Amino acid sequence: MIVIRKSGERGHADHGWLNTYHTFSFASYYDPGHMGFRALRVINEDRVRQGQGFPMHPHRDMEIISYVLEGALEHRDSMGNSSVIRPGEVQRMSAGTGITHSEFNHFKDEPVHSLQIWILPDNEGVTPGYEQKFFPDTEKRKNLRLVASWDGRGGSVTINQDANLYAVLLEKGEEVVHPIPASRHAWVQVARGKVLVNDHLLGPGDGAAASDEDRLVISGQETAELLVFDLA
Structure with a gap:
């Protein structure tokens, strides 16, 4: 069985600096019929304006994957990681027992277009971790x-x-x-x-x-x- 989730059915919020679409319930968008699929909890399609972004904020017990489509996303976290994620790169952050991180548009003259994905971990309380790899x-x-x-x-x-x-x-x-x-x-x-x-x-x-x-x-x-x- 194939069940389609059309783009126009997603949750949407335009904050000016951030234009975002939520495949599943997230933040102020709540739909009990779309709380995730299996362990897949979040797919957010984000467009962040030049020089804008998400200031430091906490996460725990979640596997977070960032996938950049256009532009570049600048990342910093409480584990001491600092990086720029570009198209072709995949970043994985295991929040585990708790981390804080920020994500900003790396460029001052063009937007960044990315997908942020959350996957529920198989066990809670794991040691936080980080990886970033390039796939041509x-x-x-x-x-x-x-x-x-x-x-x-x-x-x-x-x-x-x-x-x-x-x-x-x-x-x-x-x-x-x-x-x-x-x-x-x-x-x-x-x-x-x-x-x-x-x-x-x-x-x-x-x-x-x-x-x-x-x-x-x-x-x-x-x-x-x-x-x-x-x-x-």
């Missing part, structure tokens, strides 16, 4: 490139949950197939472009939950970038 486009073209996993295999960042996150780039007419083992589930999030997912047309910002399916067949309808979550 060549590894994602017509290929499901593993970028986050529970065991860090294939050079992916490591998360404290039985989940796998893949990134893929497709051109029109290209296709990838993702097998779904029995008892597992999948979520597809389209970052840009259009694709067919098991014959369902998805556009920018659209998502799709897959349960009781044995595979996903994803076909590019135009130049597209998307994320595929494999979930217990």
Whole structure:
């Protein structure tokens, strides 16, 4: 079964400095029918204006993944990490017992467009941790490139949950197939472009939950970038 979550159905807030869309309930947006999917709790699509951002704020017991589409996101945290996240890079932060961090648009003359993803950990109270890795486009073209996993295999960042996150780039007419083992589930999030997912047309910002399916067949309808979550 495939259940579509259209872009226009998401929660939305425009704070001036931040234009954000929430696939699942977040902050002031609450929808009891969309509290997450399996261990996937948050997908926020954020556009932050030049020189603006989120000041220091706390998190705990959450696996937080940042995926930048355009621009650059400047990160600082209470563990002493300081970095700039650019397109192609994936940052993983395990909040665990508690951290504080800030995220700002690194540039003064252009916005930053990014996805922030929260995944519930399999255990609470883990030691906070941090990783950031670069995955070139060549590894994602017509290929499901593993970028986050529970065991860090294939050079992916490591998360404290039985989940796998893949990134893929497709051109029109290209296709990838993702097998779904029995008892597992999948979520597809389209970052840009259009694709067919098991014959369902998805556009920018659209998502799709897959349960009781044995595979996903994803076909590019135009130049597209998307994320595929494999979930217990």
